[in-house]
Amino acid sequence: xxxxxxxxxxxxxxxxxxxxxxxxxxxxxxxxxxxxxxxxxxxxxxxxxxxxxxxxxxxxxxxxxxxxxxxxxxxxxxxxxxxxxxxxxxxxxxxxxxxxxxxxxxxxxxxxxxxxxxxxxxxxxxxxxxxxxxxxxxxxxxxxxxxxxxxxxxxxxxxxxxxxxxxxxxxxxxxxxxxxxxxxxxxxxxxxxxxxxxxxxxxxxxxxxxxxxxxxxxxxxxxxxxxxxxxxxxxxxxxxxxxxxxxxxxxxx
Amino acid sequence: xxxxxxxxxxxxxxxxxxxxxxxxxxxxxxxxxxxxxxxxxxxxxxxxxxxxxxxxxxxxxxxxxxxxxxxxxxxxxxxxxxxxxxxxxxxxxxxxxxxxxxxxxxxxxxxxxxxxxxxxxxxxxxxxxxxxxxxxxxxxxxxxxxxxxxxxxxxxxxxxxxxxxxxxxxxxxxxxxxxxxxxxxxxxxxxxxxxxxxxxxxxxxxxxxxxxxxxxxxxxxxxxxxxxxxxxxxxxxxxxxxxxxxxxxxxxxxxxxxxxxxxxxxxxxxxxxxxxxxxxxxxxxxxxxxxxxxxxxxxxxxxxxxxxxxxxxxxxxxxxxxxxxxxxxxxxxxxxxxxxxxxxxxxxxxxx
Numbered sequence: 001x002x003x004x005x006x007x008x009x010x011x012x013x014x015x016x017x018x019x020x021x022x023x024x025x026x027x028x029x030x031x032x033x034x035x036x037x038x039x040x041x042x043x044x045x046x047x048x049x050x051x052x053x054x055x056x057x058x059x060x061x062x063x064x065x066x067x068x069x070x071x072x073x074x075x076x077x078x079x080x081x082x083x084x085x086x087x088x089x090x091x092x093x094x095x096x097x098x099x100x101x102x103x104x105x106x107x108x109x110x111x112x113x114x115x116x117x118x119x120x121x122x123x124x125x126x127x128x129x130x131x132x133x134x135x136x137x138x139x140x141x142x143x144x145x146x147x148x149x150x151x152x153x154x155x156x157x158x159x160x161x162x163x164x165x166x167x168x169x170x171x172x173x174x175x176x177x178x179x180x181x182x183x184x185x186x187x188x189x190x191x192x193x194x195x196x197x198x199x200x201x202x203x204x205x206x207x208x209x210x211x212x213x214x215x216x217x218x219x220x221x222x223x224x225x226x227x228x229x230x231x232x233x234x235x236x237x238x239x240x241x242x243x244x245x246x247x248x249x250x251x252x253x
Numbered sequence: 254x255x256x257x258x259x260x261x262x263x264x265x266x267x268x269x270x271x272x273x274x275x276x277x278x279x280x281x282x283x284x285x286x287x288x289x290x291x292x293x294x295x296x297x298x299x300x301x302x303x304x305x306x307x308x309x310x311x312x313x314x315x316x317x318x319x320x321x322x323x324x325x326x327x328x329x330x331x332x333x334x335x336x337x338x339x340x341x342x343x344x345x346x347x348x349x350x351x352x353x354x355x356x357x358x359x360x361x362x363x364x365x366x367x368x369x370x371x372x373x374x375x376x377x378x379x380x381x382x383x384x385x386x387x388x389x390x391x392x393x394x395x396x397x398x399x400x401x402x403x404x405x406x407x408x409x410x411x412x413x414x415x416x417x418x419x420x421x422x423x424x425x426x427x428x429x430x431x432x433x434x435x436x437x438x439x440x441x442x443x444x445x446x447x448x449x450x451x452x453x454x455x456x457x458x459x460x461x462x463x464x465x466x467x468x469x470x471x472x473x474x475x476x477x478x479x480x481x482x483x484x485x486x487x488x489x490x491x492x493x494x495x496x497x498x499x500x501x502x503x504x505x506x507x508x509x510x511x512x513x514x515x516x517x518x519x520x521x522x523x524x525x526x527x528x529x530x531x532x533x534x535x536x537x538x539x540x541x542x543x544x545x546x547x548x549x550x551x552x553x554x555x556x557x558x559x560x561x562x563x564x565x566x567x568x569x570x571x572x573x574x575x576x577x578x579x580x581x582x583x584x585x586x587x588x589x590x591x592x593x594x595x596x597x598x599x600x601x602x603x604x605x
Contacts, residue, residue: 084509090507094503094504094507100504112508112510116508
């Protein structure tokens with residue numbers, strides 16, 4: 001059904017043999033993967049396996065040293081114009097929110113549209129308010145990040161990323177820094193977003209979220225993809241021992 | 254059975270003047286002893302100062318020479334130009350204050366007004382040429398007293414701040430040439446006393462500049478002070494830059510900002526806010542360091558004070574003259590310190 005529709009879609013992200021080293025440490029060891037337009041992909045795996053580093057190479061927060069990354073037809077090279085073009089098309093949500101603490105929530109959201117897209121202020125504010133309504137916190141628009149709870153901050157961060165109308169959204173462990181009672185409010189926003197048809201790559205351990213909306217799950221360990229499959233197959237029929245072990249560890253409680 | 258707690262009044266010794274006294278001044282026997290001793294000490298010192306100020310001091314030396322203290326050798330016929338300049342500053346300050354109160358942030362035209370006030374006041378004070386019927390030239394060498402102190406301090410502060418920010422950014426630059434140049438500059442200036450920088454600027458600047466441009470002593474002293482202060486500002490700003498978490502850069506880049514916008518919109522506003530106390534502290538010392546221009550022959554407030562003590566009719570009144578100068582310095586320095594605290598509170602809203 002949905003997956004068949006995806007099969008006819010074009011590839012929006014193509015990674016071929018991506019390598020990355022931190023000093024002598026080989027973090028990414030030849031990652032190859034393609035993501036289709038509109039696909040929701042969850043990446044999971046043990047800590048230190050390179051999941052975060054991998055998605056950060058896609059919007060060039062980390063530079064890959066070998067291999068190719070092509071995002072929406074633009075190849076990521078050291079050409080700054082290409083990098084900015086790609087970064088404008090990709091929204092990112094961080095584990096630690098990284099809101100701009102000196103700006104009110106609404107100004108966090110309007111900043112990039114005004115300065116990068118050159119929108120007039122009224123239009124940017126209108127769109128920002130719509131986005132804050134979409135993430136469920138229009139009443140917090142004129143507060144500073146320091147006055148918001150973690151869950152509210154992360155929802156502002158999602159609105160900020162969406163304000164640039166990106167084609168792709170990257171989530172780097174978006175709920176890991178949140179208190180348990182706030183995880184759901186953020187996941188609800190992400191579920192709604194996933195159903196809206198935007199391309200999403202989510203690094204997370206929230207398997208409930210993965211089962212609900214992911215088309216595909218990638219299991220990542222030791223700097224490479226160990227196993228990937230459609231969501232149902234991944235949980236019912238894990239093939240690799242490492243995957244089985246990981247699943248048993250995170251699903252038992 | 255429910256337990257109903259009774260609402261009691263606090264014990265008498267805990268509230269009111271008596272409670273405060275007991276809690277803060279007489280809580281233990283040694284605190285009581287310290288209190289009594291301190292009160293006695295303050296009494297003795299204050300009594301001495303007050304009797305001197307009110308009874309013994311001969312303030313005529315200050316009242317008679319008030320204009321000299323303020324503008325020194327600036328020609329009396331042209332003194333109105335100083336008053337008009339002061340008026341411009343006061344007027345702009347009041348407008349700024351009113352709009353801040355009303356709208357929470359200053360208007361753009363006010364910022365432009367402040368920027369324009371600098372050349373305007375400069376022209377007003379200096380005038381055009383010697384023969385000019387309108388605003389005849391008042392050579393900078395005649396600027397002295399509080400006027401000179403303020404000109405040196407304000408222009409030094411305003412000019413050294415952007416230069417310091419640029420140097421701080423340069424020191425963190427990824428380009429090795431820029432980085433090395435800025436580092437060498439900052440470390441050289443910081444390794445040299447202000448007096449030698451002032452001397453160098455007097456003697457060396459004319460050698461570097463083309464012969465058509467001849468700077469007066471004041472301009473050369475100003476250049477020296479600006480270059481000196483910029484190096485210290487740069488180090489303070491660098492401290493603020495280092496305190497910005499890497500996540501702020503990443504988030505700013507991730508929404509598509511280029512490097513210049515990341516700096517201007519995200520990093521610098523936060524970094525500068527964090528170092529306001531340090532920078533104001535440095536501006537206060539710059540203000541007091543203006544007194545060093547005496548060694549290149551300029552008469553700032555302190556220089557004028559020294560000259561006044563030499564007047565025949567006021568022989569031996571050093572105490573009065575220097576006390577007056579100290580009060581003037583204190584007023585300006587404390588104002589800066591107070592403004593900095595107000596600025597911190599005003600900008601600190603919603604800070605993490």
